[in-house]
Amino acid sequence: MTRKLTYGQAFNEAVRQAMAADDDIFCAGEDIGAFGGVFQTYAGLQAEFGERRVVDTPISEQAIIGLGVGAAASGLRPIVDIMFMDFLCVAFDQIVNQAAKIKYMFGGAATIPLTITTGGGAGLSAAAQHSQSLEALLCHIPGLKVVQPSNPYDAKGLMTACIREDNPTIMVLHKRLLGMQGEVPEDAYEIPLGKANILREGADVTVVGWGRMANEALDAAEKLAADGIDVEVIDPRTLQPFDTATVVESVRKTNRVVVVHEAVRFGGLGGEIAAQIQEEAFDYLDAPVARIAAPFSPVPFSPVLEQIYLPSADDIEAGIRGVLARPGV
Amino acid sequence: MELSTEVQMDLHRRMVRIRLFEEAAGKLAEAAKLPGFLHLYVGQEAVASGVCAALTDADQITSTHRGHGHLVAKGGQFNEMMAELMAKSTGYNKGKGGSMHISNLEVGMLGANGIVGAGAPIAVGAGFADKYRGEGNVAVAFFGDGSTNIGAFHEAANMACALKLPVVFACENNEYGEFTAREKTMAITDIIDRAAGYGMPGVIVDGMDVVAVHEAATEAVARARRGDGPSLIEAKTYRYYNHHGVQNLGLKYRTDDEVAEWRERDPIFTFEEHLIANGTASRADIDAIWAELRADIATAIEFAEASPVPTADQLLVDVYTEMAPTAAEVPA
Ligand SMILES: Cc1ncc(C[n+]2csc(CCOP(=O)(O)OP(=O)(O)O)c2C)c(N)n1
Ligand SMILES: [Mg+2]
Numbered sequence: 001m002t003r004k005l006t007y008g009q010a011f012n013e014a015v016r017q018a019m020a021a022d023d024d025i026f027c028a029g030e031d032i033g034a035f036g037g038v039f040q041t042y043a044g045l046q047a048e049f050g051e052r053r054v055v056d057t058p059i060s061e062q063a064i065i066g067l068g069v070g071a072a073a074s075g076l077r078p079i080v081d082i083m084f085m086d087f088l089c090v091a092f093d094q095i096v097n098q099a100a101k102i103k104y105m106f107g108g109a110a111t112i113p114l115t116i117t118t119g120g121g122a123g124l125s126a127a128a129q130h131s132q133s134l135e136a137l138l139c140h141i142p143g144l145k146v147v148q149p150s151n152p153y154d155a156k157g158l159m160t161a162c163i164r165e166d167n168p169t170i171m172v173l174h175k176r177l178l179g180m181q182g183e184v185p186e187d188a189y190e191i192p193l194g195k196a197n198i199l200r201e202g203a204d205v206t207v208v209g210w211g212r213m214a215n216e217a218l219d220a221a222e223k224l225a226a227d228g229i230d231v232e233v234i235d236p237r238t239l240q241p242f243d244t245a246t247v248v249e250s251v252r253k254t255n256r257v258v259v260v261h262e263a264v265r266f267g268g269l270g271g272e273i274a275a276q277i278q279e280e281a282f283d284y285l286d287a288p289v290a291r292i293a294a295p296f297s298p299v300p301f302s303p304v305l306e307q308i309y310l311p312s313a314d315d316i317e318a319g320i321r322g323v324l325a326r327p328g329v
Numbered sequence: 330m331e332l333s334t335e336v337q338m339d340l341h342r343r344m345v346r347i348r349l350f351e352e353a354a355g356k357l358a359e360a361a362k363l364p365g366f367l368h369l370y371v372g373q374e375a376v377a378s379g380v381c382a383a384l385t386d387a388d389q390i391t392s393t394h395r396g397h398g399h400l401v402a403k404g405g406q407f408n409e410m411m412a413e414l415m416a417k418s419t420g421y422n423k424g425k426g427g428s429m430h431i432s433n434l435e436v437g438m439l440g441a442n443g444i445v446g447a448g449a450p451i452a453v454g455a456g457f458a459d460k461y462r463g464e465g466n467v468a469v470a471f472f473g474d475g476s477t478n479i480g481a482f483h484e485a486a487n488m489a490c491a492l493k494l495p496v497v498f499a500c501e502n503n504e505y506g507e508f509t510a511r512e513k514t515m516a517i518t519d520i521i522d523r524a525a526g527y528g529m530p531g532v533i534v535d536g537m538d539v540v541a542v543h544e545a546a547t548e549a550v551a552r553a554r555r556g557d558g559p560s561l562i563e564a565k566t567y568r569y570y571n572h573h574g575v576q577n578l579g580l581k582y583r584t585d586d587e588v589a590e591w592r593e594r595d596p597i598f599t600f601e602e603h604l605i606a607n608g609t610a611s612r613a614d615i616d617a618i619w620a621e622l623r624a625d626i627a628t629a630i631e632f633a634e635a636s637p638v639p640t641a642d643q644l645l646v647d648v649y650t651e652m653a654p655t656a657a658e659v660p661a
Contacts, residue, residue: 034582035582059514125416127429128430129442296645300424300644301416301426303416305425305641
């Protein structure tokens with residue numbers, strides 16, 4: 001049985017079902033208890049599971065992650081929430097030097113089944129400290145897994161997988177997708193981490209995009225279909241580990257590729273993905289790998305500037321037309 | 330000791346300026362004319378006003394996400410503030426910062442802040458620069474009760490005390506952090522209990538009483554200026570509106586009765602009663618001040634609405650400071 005849920009509700013249901021099945025799972029974060037979280041992603045959980053298992057914390061990001069690390073090392077399965085992705089920076093030591101490395105440093109002795117949830121992405125005029133897409137920072141750290149769903153079905157399935165995962169995982173919800181509706185199965189299900197999803201099959205060009213950008217890519221693909229251009233859209237779903245194989249297989253078919261992300265272009269994941277493609281499929285490429293991404297500035301407050309700043313379906317369409325315009329070989 | 334008429338009227342004026350600015354901003358937000366998040370300061374006016382009236386233009390402050398009141402009290406102008414909230418290029422931050430990052434270095438306001446707790450360490454830096462230059466200026470960190478749960482606050486407090494810097498820590502304890510009550514997130518009732526741990530004096534004041542705040546601030550600022558180091562002032566206060574925006578979201582985290590009780594003790598109206606009772610001002614004087622400042626707000630809204638939005642070429646401007654050419658680069 002499926003029914004329509006929003007992205008936020010689908011995420012919430014994953015947490016609820018996992019908690020019902022396993023008393024070792026608890027949640028902690030700012031305003032997530034009585035209030036249900038500022039994005040309502042934790043709504044109703046404290047009412048259902050009580051204050052023992054859904055904990056309102058002080059405004060203490062470092063201690064929130066530390067709480068998760070220590071409790072995970074002690075055998076629990078914490079889900080800890082950092083309201084906005086930007087605030088991960090306040091807790092970077094616990095994430096980068098502690099959560100990510102304890103397993104390795106301890107010679108494998110410790111297991112850290114920790115899920116960190118957070119809201120990323122721009123488009124709400126929330127300005128420079130509440131709008132960032134910092135996934136590249138996280139993906140650079142061995143020991144972390146990084147996930148971003150692009151729709152309600154994925155939000156539930158990926159969150160379920162994150163909770164079952166025995167490694168520190170960061171689930172980045174896109175703030176502008178929270179109200180997106182979609183069919184979601186009632187029963188618990190898992191979408192495997194590290195496996196990309198081909199959202200749309202196509203023969204002419206491959207577009208790789210995640211989160212809100214996967215949806216923008218689908219819009220661009222729809223538009224181009226009217227002109228007879230057949231776009232394949234791949235949503236990696238998990239950014240670390242990254243499913244290079246699926247992308248490379250697609251590129252071998254289409255010979256052209258555009259990578260799109262909301263994060264700034266320089267040092268963004270687009271560069272890494274382009275490098276992997278040229279390492280594994282150089283001879284198949286008919287055009288350089290194109291990157292559509294934000295320019296190198298903080299996210300501006302001004303809605304006018306933010307609109308220019310953010311990659312859009314139009315930008316992706318232009319990028320696709322650009323790689324298709326190359327003569328090929 | 331009764332404050333001079335001039336100081337009292339100055340305190341009053343600062344509070345009314347904040348109230349009118351915030352009420353206007355709230356209305357504009359409800360009319361969907363202000364993009365982004367808006368954290369209103371209504372109810373807390375006595376704190377910023379009482380503290381900033383103890384400062385000179387050369388003294389600096391750091392602020393919070395709830396920062397308009399601090400900027401108004403420090404001398405921020407309505408036109409540029411309203412324009413910033415409307416994301417116009419004539420705003421203090423050229424439309425790139427908005428409510429949560431509003432700033433004006435000319436009046437010594439080092440920025441509202443989107444990161445809870447982040448202002449305190451910056452105030453320590455400002456205080457360090459003051460001591461370093463030896464010009465006798467001070468820095469004030471404004472921050473909420475909730476922010477004292479973050480490491481940055483504790484590091485800042487300790488460093489300021491260890492280095493004996495001219496810093497005043499001004500805590501606005503409004504009993505909530507977002508939608509969660511203070512008692513759920515700390516085991517103490519008074520934030521000043523934290524002061525002793527760093528070796529600075531702490532004093533509680535009624536944050537709805539602008540004179541009390543001003544007297545405590547005057548003493549703390551004098552101490553800092555003398556070189557005797559930091560102090561912590563805890564003003565017990567209250568915000569009337571929701572954590573952000575105006576209306577409660579329909580989700581109850583405090584009672585209407587509680588809000589009504591605090592409103593009874595409104596910092597502006599109680600002070601006006603006091604001014605009238607003492608013969609410091611007449612009702613007519615006070616009405617004239619409100620009318621004058623209302624007109625200023627109307628002008629500011631007109632100014633902001635008529636102002637242009639930033640042009641596309643501004644997107645990549647001010648990411649970095651442009652370096653002046655070196656001697657070798659300047660053509661002979
Ligand atoms: C590091 C960080 N964590 C969380 C938030 C989200 N947040 C914004 S304001 C706020 C509450 C702050 O409470 P307090 O310091 O008491 O200030 P008040 O809002 O009451 O004025 C929270 C949790 C944030 N902006 N930054
Ligand atoms: Mg507070």
